[in-house]
Amino acid sequence: MEQGRIQPNSPHRVLFLLRLLTVTALSVFLFHGSMHSQSIPPVHAALDAALPDAPAPAAADSSAPSHRDDVKLVNLPRNLLFDQAAIWTSPVRLRPHDLEWLVPTGIAFAAAIATDHRAMTQVVSHDAGFNNANINTSNVLIGGMIAAPVAFYGYGHFSRDEHARETGILGAEALVDGVVVEQGLKLVFWRERPGVDNSRGRFFQSSVGVDSSFPSSHSLLAWTSASAMASEYHSPWAKIAFYSGATAVSLTRVLGQEHFPSDVLMGAATGWLLGHYVVRRHHHPLKTPSALKNVTKNIE
Secondary structure, three states: OOOOOOOOOOOOHHHHHHHOOOOOOOOOHHOOOOOOOOOOOOOHHHHHHHHHOOOOOOOOOOOOOOOOOOOHHHHHHHHHHHHHHHHHHHHOOHHHHHHHHHHHHHHHHHHHHHHHHHHHHHOOOOOOOHHHHHHHHHHHHHHHHHHHHHHHHHHHHHOOOHHHHHHHHHHHHHHHEEEHHHHHHHHHHHOOOOOHHOOOOOOOOHOOOOOOOOOHHHHHHHHHHHHHHHHHOOOHHHHHHHHHHHHHHHHHHHHHOOOOOHHHHHHHHHHHHHHHHHHHHHHOOOOOOOOHHHHHHOOO
């Protein structure tokens, strides 16, 4: 490996993307209100633009806990503090060459925000029954996504499956990180919900309080959980199951008229990065094969 370069699966690569996304969220609003309505970009295309495959230039933080530390419940408070310090201070480590990824990412989110009003007034149904059904579905699904790491930990603890136990602990750590990040962003951006003022989606409205629409909490937490579990279990079948659940949560939040497309896009991208960062920071590469791994391997 060349000196000064970071391996593609390094946690510093994911940390780079986290700080990229944080600054992008701040810069996108320079475009808000000045762009004209246009066709809604495909979700997969926007996500691809929001998640560039770039290495992180920053050197390892010697003060942070080693990824070789034992993954134990007792270490969660310390690890959470280091996670939050790395996430919230990462924008100051941006470099000029980061614009290669920051600019297209900013454009993707700006395009999504520019089409939010049209999407919620002309595309998504306003039928109350349809909206409520989607809201209820998203609430059930997010409950399952949050409970999944707990189930992994319980299974791993009682069956002595170290891999499943680690998945549960790191999944829980990522979810707590996600709660802190999404609440922090909500208090910064104060965006109105689609049901307010004919879905204008205005930002920085103090009357919104803690009920800000941006980003979507459901979407961010669902993708955080899915990303953490998918980072531990590399079977295509497992990834399909995890990410399908997260995608369903995001879609039903929009179809329920609870969030704008850009809200769930930001939530999904941020959650995906958080889950990957936590696992790659603390994951132990050598694990006892787990039941889920064996089952999915047999299916293949």
